[in-house]
Each structure stands twice: as structure tokens, then as C-alpha cells.
Amino acid sequence: MIAARPLIEAIGLSISFGPNHARNRVVDDVSFRIGKGEAYGLIGESGCGKSTILRALSGLNSDYQGALTLADRELPKKRGKDFYRRAQMVFQDPYGSLHPRKIVEKVLTEPLVIHGMDRVSERIAETLDAVGLGASFRYRYPHELSGGQRQRVAIARALIIEPEILLLDEPTSALDVSVQAEILNLLKRLRVERNLTYLMVSHDLAVIAHICERAGMMYKGRIIEELTSQQIRSSDAKEDYTKEFLQASVEAVARGPEVVA
Numbered sequence: 337m338i339a340a341r342p343l344i345e346a347i348g349l350s351i352s353f354g355p356n357h358a359r360n361r362v363v364d365d366v367s368f369r370i371g372k373g374e375a376y377g378l379i380g381e382s383g384c385g386k387s388t389i390l391r392a393l394s395g396l397n398s399d400y401q402g403a404l405t406l407a408d409r410e411l412p413k414k415r416g417k418d419f420y421r422r423a424q425m426v427f428q429d430p431y432g433s434l435h436p437r438k439i440v441e442k443v444l445t446e447p448l449v450i451h452g453m454d455r456v457s458e459r460i461a462e463t464l465d466a467v468g469l470g471a472s473f474r475y476r477y478p479h480e481l482s483g484g485q486r487q488r489v490a491i492a493r494a495l496i497i498e499p500e501i502l503l504l505d506e507p508t509s510a511l512d513v514s515v516q517a518e519i520l521n522l523l524k525r526l527r528v529e530r531n532l533t534y535l536m537v538s539h540d541l542a543v544i545a546h547i548c549e550r551a552g553m554m555y556k557g558r559i560i561e562e563l564t565s566q567q568i569r570s571s572d573a574k575e576d577y578t579k580e581f582l583q584a585s586v587e588a589v590a591r592g593p594e595v596v597a
């Protein structure tokens with residue numbers, strides 16, 4: 337079900353790269369709507385434009401045509417602090433996204449200071465707890481953490497300012513298979529507990545079907561059709577390309593993400 341009034345909307349989004357005479361359009365007239373509290377996925381093979389959409393929405397690339405809206409208001413090309421207060425990003429690579437010389441406490445203090453939030457020490461303790469890391473992790477450096485623990489810190493950093501929206505770019509694909517399911521289950525639980533809205537990008541259909549209620553199937557920069565997680569599970573697609581994509585992943589979807597409890 338599409339909410340009548342979406343929290344996030346993309347309207348005719350197009351994004352091109354390269355010099356004027358040889359612009360390469362990698363996102364082509366994409367539109368989607370995400371209701372408050374919904375988890376929406378963008379799925380497709382490598383290079384189809386998923387991350388480019390997420391980067392545009394998160395303000396990392398302002399060179400786009402069309403409109404992106406938040407709660408019915410068109411977002412300015414240069415996102416203000418108010419946008420980041422409401423929407424935070426979690427990246428694929430927990431190794432690259434944490435500064436090697438900052439202990440966890442510093443990583444978690446910074447967003448609180450930027451957004452002028454109180455109860456710094458308590459919020460750090462509460463958020464570490466919420467992502468399944470105890471107080472002992474507070475004074476550790478990234479190199480003292482496993483990949484899964486680092487991704488939990490990255491999730492804590494995103495959540496500590498209590499945003500409404502998480503923009504998730506392949507948040508488990510850099511992790512060991514055994515750890516992926518733990519992080520996915522954490523994301524699933526946090527969404528319910530905090531009534532979060534997710535936009536998640538993944539090439540992995542099982543991951544999208546596990547987390548998202550709906551997903552846009554992308555092919556060469558376009559969303560060629562939208563599917564519910566139920567349609568993904570039952571391989572119920574209209575487009576031939578989607579059918580092939582689903583068929584190729586059918587066993588993985590039926591199994592769920594590896595070792596999900």
C-alpha cells in the first residue's frame with residue numbers, strides 16, 4: 337500500500353554524469369513514494385543507478401533534475417542541518433565510514449554536538465545498548481572492533497540524534513555472511529521500535545524481501561516495476577527482466593538472508 341501522503345517522494349528524478357557533449361544518464365525519470373514508517377527498497381544489478389539515487393536524496397550529489405520531497409516539501413539542492421536531523425545515512429563499508437583515530441564515544445558525541453542535543457553521555461549509553469553494544473565499547477577504537485560491531489557503531493551514529501529516516505546503502509554487503517543476518521535483524525527491530533522509515537538499496541533480493549514492504553526493480557536507470565515483499569517471495573512479476581531477476585534469486589529469497597534466525 338502506498339501512503340496517501342508520502343514522507344519521501346522522488347518525482348521524475350534524472351541524473352547524468354560526464355561532460356555536456358557526452359552526458360551519460362544513469363538515473364532516468366525515476367519516481368517513487370515512501371510512506372511514513374515504511375521500508376522501501378531499490379533493487380537491481382550493479383550499475384543500474386541505485387546508489388546514485390540514494391546519494392542524490394542524501395544531499396551528496398546535488399546535480400539532478402526532477403524533485404525530491406520530504407513531507408510534501410521539495411528539498412533544496414543544498415541540504416540544511418534540519419534535513420540531516422530527520423534523515424541519516426548508513427553506508428556499505430563500516431571500515432571506511434569510521435575514522436580510525438576516533439574512539440566510539442567521540443564518533444557518537446559529534447552528531448549530538450552538531451545538532452545541539454542534551455544528555456550526551458546518557459544518549460551514548462542508551463544508543464550503544466539499543467544496537468547491542470554494551471558500555472565497554474564506548475572507549476574502543478575502530479580497529480578493536482569486528483566488522484559487525486563497526487556497522488553497529490555506524491547505525492548508532494545514525495540513530496543517536498533520533499532521525500525519522502534511515503537511508504541504507506547496501507548496509508550488510510561488506511560483512512561476513514554470518515554477521516549479515518544479525519545486522520539485518522537489528523535494522524528490522526529498530527525500525528519497529530522507533531517507527532523509522534527506510535530507503536534501502538541492495539543488489540540482494542533476499543535482503544530487500546527481508547527488510548522492505550515494497551521495492552522498485554531498477555534496470556538501466558529506471559524503475560521498471562514495483563513489487564511488494566510478498567510478490568518478491570512468490571516471484572509474481574509482470575516484466576520479463578524482473579521475472580528473470582527473481583528467478584535467479586528464487587532460492588535465496590525462499591531461504592531468507594543467510595542464517596537469519
Ligand SMILES: Nc1ncnc2c1ncn2[C@@H]1O[C@H](COP(=O)(O)OP(=O)(O)OP(=O)(O)O)[C@@H](O)[C@H]1O
Nearest residue numbers: 353354362380381382383384385386387388389539
Ligand atoms: N560520480 C560519478 N561519475 C561518473 N559516473 C558515475 C558516478 N557515480 C556513479 N556513476 C556511474 O553511474 C552508474 C550507476 O552507478 P550506481 O553506483 O548508482 O549503481 P548501483 O546500482 O548502485 O550499483 P553498485 O551496487 O555497483 O554501486 C554506473 O555506471 C557508475 O559507473
